Amino acid sequence: MRLYNTLSRRMEELPPPPGPVRMYFCGPTVYQRAHIGNARPFIVGMWLRSWLRARGYDATLVHNITDVNDKIYDAAPGKSAELAARATDWYLEDTGDLGLGMPDALPRATESIPSIVRFIEQLVATGHAYAVEGDVYFRVASDPGYGRLSRQRPDQVEEQEPNPLKEDPRDFALWKANKPGEDTSWDSPWGRGRPGWHIECSAMAEDAFGPVFEIHGGGLDLVFPHHENELAQSLALGHDFARIWTHNGMLGGMDGEKMSKSLGNDVSLRNVLDTWGREVVLLFFFGAHWRKPVEFGDDVLEQAQAQLEGFRNVFRSPSERVGDWAELEAALDDDFNTPEALAVLHGWRDHELLRRAFAIFGLESLADLEEAPTDLAELAARRRDARDSKNFAEADRLRDEIAAAGWEVRDVADPPGFQLVPRP
Numbered sequence: 199m200r201l202y203n204t205l206s207r208r209m210e211e212l213p214p215p216p217g218p219v220r221m222y223f224c225g226p227t228v229y230q231r232a233h234i235g236n237a238r239p240f241i242v243g244m245w246l247r248s249w250l251r252a253r254g255y256d257a258t259l260v261h262n263i264t265d266v267n268d269k270i271y272d273a274a275p276g277k278s279a280e281l282a283a284r285a286t287d288w289y290l291e292d293t294g295d296l297g298l299g300m301p302d303a304l305p306r307a308t309e310s311i312p313s314i315v316r317f318i319e320q321l322v323a324t325g326h327a328y329a330v331e332g333d334v335y336f337r338v339a340s341d342p343g344y345g346r347l348s349r350q351r352p353d354q355v356e357e358q359e360p361n362p363l364k365e366d367p368r369d370f371a372l373w374k375a376n377k378p379g380e381d382t383s384w385d386s387p388w389g390r391g392r393p394g395w396h397i398e399c400s401a402m403a404e405d406a407f408g409p410v411f412e413i414h415g416g417g418l419d420l421v422f423p424h425h426e427n428e429l430a431q432s433l434a435l436g437h438d439f440a441r442i443w444t445h446n447g448m449l450g451g452m453d454g455e456k457m458s459k460s461l462g463n464d465v466s467l468r469n470v471l472d473t474w475g476r477e478v479v480l481l482f483f484f485g486a487h488w489r490k491p492v493e494f495g496d497d498v499l500e501q502a503q504a505q506l507e508g509f510r511n512v513f514r515s516p517s518e519r520v521g522d523w524a525e526l527e528a529a530l531d532d533d534f535n536t537p538e539a540l541a542v543l544h545g546w547r548d549h550e551l552l553r554r555a556f557a558i559f560g561l562e563s564l565a566d567l568e569e570a571p572t573d574l575a576e577l578a579a580r581r582r583d584a585r586d587s588k589n590f591a592e593a594d595r596l597r598d599e600i601a602a603a604g605w606e607v608r609d610v611a612d613p614p615g616f617q618l619v620p621r622p
């Protein structure tokens with residue numbers, strides 16, 4: 199199995215099964231209901247873990263929750279802790295409703311403060327960080343390789359977190375002194391305060407896996423500064439960090455005035471799930487390569503819905519021995535190419551094989567065909583009799599009555615009969 203590594207700009211082979219493959223995927227900052235775009239790293243991480251396990255790997259996924267942050271303070275002045283707790287519950291509920299299960303661990307920044315403080319103390323002790331009036335900054339000049347992930351030249355790094363007291367505009371905060379209006383803070387050797395964003399992930403990943411692990415994931419928008427800084431901090435302690443860095447592409451098409459007729463301006467995962475259902479959401483993401491940007495909107499959701507209906511029709515038809523598991527492996531083992539895998543699955547007619555594949559991606563429900571209510575089945579039988587006796591007007595009337603109840607009656611040639619299918 200190989201994956202594209204942002205750090206080396208190359209495809210890299212994973213070690214052979216059973217691995218282990220330890221994955222740390224950056225999670226959300228919790229201050230509102232998660233956006234549909236936030237669902238992508240969650241889904242990619244969960245699918246990748248599931249596929250790796252199907253391939254015989256010992257795979258684990260850790261997905262953090264950033265529950266202390268400027269955005270949370272701004273969104274709920276004086277009550278940020280309550281908002282963060284509520285928004286964490288929303289995130290767990292909404293991602294849970296995707297039906298993919300949960301990561302092996304979901305560490306929260308506020309529950310990892312002792313490890314974070316210890317990490318910063320080590321950076322200060324080794325000269326990679328310094329304290330200024332209750333803040334602590336990472337000394338970027340102490341890392342000659344800084345910029346290795348985002349490929350920024352050392353003399354052209356964007357300024358981060360402006361503060362005239364910093365030694366260098368490139369330096370970034372590891373610890374921030376408590377300010378008026380910030381309702382959460384913890385004791386530290388530098389006074390009361392709270393961690394910077396980047397150090398959380400270095401500390402939580404190391405807590406979960408030890409310093410070195412196989413895959414670090416997140417959205418493409420995290421390459422700089424978040425992941426560049428995580429990597430610099432962790433390497434500064436004298437050990438390697440994540441071996442492969444995977445970055446998922448962003449969702450586009452959501453910046454218009456009103457992006458979608460079906461969703462209005464509410465592109466929360468919650469609203470998309472409630473409006474379209476989890477299977478449509480999953481198939482939409484499955485049809486796009488995880489590394490590529492993807493346009494989001496009604497038309498692509500409709501396409502996903504039509505594809506789902508196509509798979510349901512395969513399950514309504516007799517199973518045929520058409521399908522080759524090796525084709526699915528070839529697609530997914532090559533940089534986890536789900537659009538290629540989707541094309542493979544569209545060619546399959548073997549119900550058993552399709553069920554096995556869909557189960558890996560939380561879509562086994564496609565095989566569960568809804569039974570029509572018995573009164574509709576009786577109407578359909580009467581329609582068949584009317585057709586058999588060439589009473590087509592009555593047959594059409596019965597068909598319309600069935601349609602009005604939300605079902606479609608389909609004639610089946612072999613064996614002769616009919617099927618009742620829910621209308622999409």
Ligand SMILES: [Zn+2]
Pocket residue numbers: 224225399424
């Ligand atoms: Zn992170």
